[in-house]
Amino acid sequence: IVIAAATAAETLAACPMAGMGAGAGGDDPLARPAARELLEADAAPKPAPFDPAKVEALDVAAVKADLTKLMTDSQAFWPADKGNYGGLFIRLAWHCNGSYRTWDGRGGCDGARQRFMPELAWPDNTNLDKARRLLEPIKNKYGGALSWGDLIVLAGDTAIESMGGPKIGFCLGRVDDADGTDSLELGPTPEQRLVAPCKAGDGNCEQPLGQTTMGLIYVNPEGVLGEPVPEKSVPHIRGTFARMGMNDLETVALIGGGHSFGKVHGACPAGAGPGPDEDPKNPWPGLCGTGPEKGKGPNTFTSGFEGPWTSTPTSWNNEYFTNLLEFGWEKHKGPGDHFQWRPVHKAGRSNATHGEPPAVMMLTTDVALLHDPVYKELSEKFAADPDALTTEFGRAWYKLMTRDMGPRTRCLAADKWTPPAQPWQMPLPDPPATLPDFAAVKADILKSMHTQAKALPADAGADGRPSYAALLSHLAWQCASTFRRTDYQGGCNGARIMLAPQKSWPENKGMTELRAVLQPIKSKYPNLSWADLIVLAGTAANEAAAGAAGAGAFPFCGGRTDADDGSLTDVLAPRKYINESVAIKDVAKVRGLPLNQAVALMGAMRSPSQAKRMGYSGAWSGATGVLDNAYFKTLLAEDWQKGKSAAGKEEWAAKGKPGVFATAADVAVATDPELKAIAQGYAADNAKFLADFSKAWTYMMNADRFKGP
Numbered sequence: 001i002v003i004a005a006a007t008a009a010e011t012l013a014a015c016p017m018a019g020m021g022a023g024a025g026g027d028d029p030l031a032r033p034a035a036r037e038l039l040e041a042d043a044a045p046k047p048a049p050f051d052p053a054k055v056e057a058l059d060v061a062a063v064k065a066d067l068t069k070l071m072t073d074s075q076a077f078w079p080a081d082k083g084n085y086g087g088l089f090i091r092l093a094w095h096c097n098g099s100y101r102t103w104d105g106r107g108g109c110d111g112a113r114q115r116f117m118p119e120l121a122w123p124d125n126t127n128l129d130k131a132r133r134l135l136e137p138i139k140n141k142y143g144g145a146l147s148w149g150d151l152i153v154l155a156g157d158t159a160i161e162s163m164g165g166p167k168i169g170f171c172l173g174r175v176d177d178a179d180g181t182d183s184l185e186l187g188p189t190p191e192q193r194l195v196a197p198c199k200a201g202d203g204n205c206e207q208p209l210g211q212t213t214m215g216l217i218y219v220n221p222e223g224v225l226g227e228p229v230p231e232k233s234v235p236h237i238r239g240t241f242a243r244m245g246m247n248d249l250e251t252v253a254l255i256g257g258g259h260s261f262g263k264v265h266g267a268c269p270a271g272a273g274p275g276p277d278e279d280p281k282n283p284w285p286g287l288c289g290t291g292p293e294k295g296k297g298p299n300t301f302t303s304g305f306e307g308p309w310t311s312t313p314t315s316w317n318n319e320y321f322t323n324l325l326e327f328g329w330e331k332h333k334g335p336g337d338h339f340q341w342r343p344v345h346k347a348g349r350s351n352a353t354h355g356e357p358p359a360v361m362m363l364t365t366d367v368a369l370l371h372d373p374v375y376k377e378l379s380e381k382f383a384a385d386p387d388a389l390t391t392e393f394g395r396a397w398y399k400l401m402t403r404d405m406g407p408r409t410r411c412l413a414a415d416k417w418t419p420p421a422q423p424w425q426m427p428l429p430d431p432p433a434t435l436p437d438f439a440a441v442k443a444d445i446l447k448s449m450h451t452q453a454k455a456l457p458a459d460a461g462a463d464g465r466p467s468y469a470a471l472l473s474h475l476a477w478q479c480a481s482t483f484r485r486t487d488y489q490g491g492c493n494g495a496r497i498m499l500a501p502q503k504s505w506p507e508n509k510g511m512t513e514l515r516a517v518l519q520p521i522k523s524k525y526p527n528l529s530w531a532d533l534i535v536l537a538g539t540a541a542n543e544a545a546a547g548a549a550g551a552g553a554f555p556f557c558g559g560r561t562d563a564d565d566g567s568l569t570d571v572l573a574p575r576k577y578i579n580e581s582v583a584i585k586d587v588a589k590v591r592g593l594p595l596n597q598a599v600a601l602m603g604a605m606r607s608p609s610q611a612k613r614m615g616y617s618g619a620w621s622g623a624t625g626v627l628d629n630a631y632f633k634t635l636l637a638e639d640w641q642k643g644k645s646a647a648g649k650e651e652w653a654a655k656g657k658p659g660v661f662a663t664a665a666d667v668a669v670a671t672d673p674e675l676k677a678i679a680q681g682y683a684a685d686n687a688k689f690l691a692d693f694s695k696a697w698t699y700m701m702n703a704d705r706f707k708g709p
């Protein structure tokens, strides 16, 4: 635990880093566990191991040059529209990333799970298998240095740039998954129905799902449930893009900027044919046309709509918006037998005076931009100011491509390819150049552990002394537990628990006062960040409370820094689940914890005074300050009776044991079959409990340390 007066860089080099390493998983809590291992199922085949050094050395410019060539190199198996694959690759990259949702950070192109079920067979991803097949030679050329995730994003970026659109920066370092496990909760699957129930197609999916139709991302282009009424699509577009983390400006720029390119495909009503779930060898053969050209080129069927949005689908401009505003739009059934919209002259103009309207089309969701005052105003802005569109589309596209990668510090070779940190990457200031003597800090923490402070009374320690152990452990846990492996957001680095909105979350009640307990130590060491102090205090408290067994089991790694802004972290607030066992299992996955380690962490010291602040009558034990497996023994031994606290919280009282209370989550550990089996293991073996607890604790305290701050 002793890291004295080292420079921040030295300290970081000496610390176990979480983050980039893929697949090692196994028993090493600091490696990124493969999805399968999280579920503790049998090992799935692994792709080539991720080697950051190789990726760092990748010549991104060379890949882009290869992609630029491919853009106009039409292949017989899938001829390019107007000799240019740009539109197809933009759609590929957008669908790979558009699955991202802020609710739990799941989705996005990191992992490139679009190659696997369930995303592979989403109706919206029809014919994207062809786009990936076109990219395969480039994937094979660069091998392990170029992941599918990075390649797909680069294909979209290069398409935009090669057709004259904005220059897009690049965050390098997506790690491919071995299978689609991490997308199961995106649906439609049994896993999704458990976490987020929604009858497919009933039009009323709640967070985190898209609103209308699963398997589309996530707005039905034809209108809500296929009804071509543009104004009804407005709330669905707004809701869906908000769930992706996009505001109105970004939404309009993305839709209109994206649809400046390419076309929709629906040559005839016959359809695309069986998808990969029915015919994995030859998915979506396309049923329009006959002979060797059946199903491709002019006979392509993808979505069932037909036509381009602009007269220049292979070059960048703002014609999408000028068309949208200049014409009236009339609905009709296109050749693919779906409702789409064609331009007609507005009142006072006619074919005779103004010529035939151009041969372009709009989808119901495009016309919807005219049926909302904010969307319409933004559309007018972009119609009048093409430069504004270029700027806003470039920004929003980079965000769309990069949002699931977490802080900019996770981008490899960032000095070569990556734009400066964006607000949505929640950048942190650099850590202090020299770090304090953490051994001395720790000694001071241990000294104040048992002395009453005015700001917040201590709990009763099991040894009769007052004890802040459980409270300090709670503070560190609350600070660190926001971490999500799904999008690398959250964690204690930055100490945003001290800032709005986190400081007012119900679970964090009292934590402001508790920080006053630490204030004298903070003031004593000028280079000590709150984030390091909070983590060290909780870690030292656990170590001391575990007694002899704790010695050496709680390593500490310093070098954190403090944020000056806590906003944008609302999305990290505790999520609502349909029940507690679903919550425990899903939250473990989102954090990247194997389930047994997540259960071990529930055995953390519990503060009775904190339980009361949070609205309960008490905790499972009236005393605290000892870290052992007593929690699991108590949970399994008592007869729990459901009731309500004075503050109206559901709680469970131990029959015949006044003052002993469990939360609904505790009771789930004692009753859910899988959780109970784990609890029984820990109740029987204190050493195993402590080993798993310290491993999980160390992982959570360091999971947000990538490189740099």
Ligand code: HEB
Pocket (backbone or CB within 6 Å): 081, 086, 087, 088, 090, 091, 094, 217, 219, 220, 221, 237, 254, 255, 257, 258, 259, 261, 262, 263, 264, 265, 266, 301, 302, 303, 304, 305, 363, 365, 366
């Ligand atoms: Fe889009 C295409 C829808 C958004 C970009 N899209 C398309 C289509 C459809 C759609 C249906 C057709 C497909 C085919 O092929 O058939 N989108 C849609 C919707 C939405 C969208 C509904 C929401 C509102 N997009 C979008 C975005 C973007 C895009 C955001 C970007 C940015 N798209 C696109 C493109 C295309 C499309 C580029 C073309 C493709 C090709 O060309 O192939």
